[in-house]
Amino acid sequence: MMARSGYCLWFTGLPSAGKTTIARAVTPLLRARGWNVEVLDGDEVRQGISADLGFDRAGREAHARRVAFVAKVLARNGAIPIVALISPYASSRAHARKEVGRFVEIYVTTPLAVCEQRDVKGLYKKAREGQIHEMTGIDDPYEVPESPEIRVDTVGRTPEESAQFIVSELERLGWPLDP
Ligand SMILES: Nc1ncnc2c1ncn2[C@@H]1O[C@H](COP(=O)(O)OP(=O)(O)OP(=O)(O)O)[C@@H](O)[C@H]1O
Numbered sequence: 605m606m607a608r609s610g611y612c613l614w615f616t617g618l619p620s621a622g623k624t625t626i627a628r629a630v631t632p633l634l635r636a637r638g639w640n641v642e643v644l645d646g647d648e649v650r651q652g653i654s655a656d657l658g659f660d661r662a663g664r665e666a667h668a669r670r671v672a673f674v675a676k677v678l679a680r681n682g683a684i685p686i687v688a689l690i691s692p693y694a695s696s697r698a699h700a701r702k703e704v705g706r707f708v709e710i711y712v713t714t715p716l717a718v719c720e721q722r723d724v725k726g727l728y729k730k731a732r733e734g735q736i737h738e739m740t741g742i743d744d745p746y747e748v749p750e751s752p753e754i755r756v757d758t759v760g761r762t763p764e765e766s767a768q769f770i771v772s773e774l775e776r777l778g779w780p781l782d783p
């Protein structure tokens with residue numbers, strides 16, 4: 605029997621915006637409905653198939669293309685790939701949308717000042733001190749999504765509330781919650 609097609613949830617946003625955290629909170633909600641869910645986290649993919657890439661524009665674009673390819677393969681096999689990737693370039697996100705086909709762009713809108721306060725990996729601090737370069741939001745661009753399917757504001761919402769909000773938005777937009 606042919607598996608029903610899945611679809612891709614593509615989280616984009618600044619470092620420390622909450623992409624990984626919310627992706628991990630959405631996962632059990634969709635699994636409980638019977639979906640196979642795979643989180644494709646930018647950091648993890650960089651340790652694997654993108655280990656050869658840097659953080660310049662070409663490196664970030666190639667990284668996003670590889671993630672999009674994997675997401676496409678998963679989605680067409682009936683799974684829900686949840687991508688958590690800064691994906692700072694609009695052109696990369698447009699490419700992913702085209703490549704994957706069934707694609708939901710979710711912009712985690714956390715403002716830079718809040719991200720910088722969270723600074724999960726300490727990279728904002730290092731970038732401010734000039735110890736590292738090509739830090740998105742500091743000395744590397746982040747192109748704000750113009751028409752994402754979903755915007756999620758993490759300020760004043762727990763990750764669980766954000767995850768519930770996303771599921772209700774998926775339903776409202778007509779994406780199947782049951783496989
Ligand atoms: N309401 C919230 N929603 C999501 N994360 C929150 C919230 N409040 C605080 N946080 C914290 O913010 C941090 C978000 O970090 P997370 O690693 O998810 O960001 P990220 O977008 O994946 O960043 P990166 O691009 O660097 O991987 C976590 O430490 C999380 O606990």
Ligand SMILES: [Mg+2]
Pocket residue numbers: 623624625645646647688
């Ligand atoms: Mg992350």
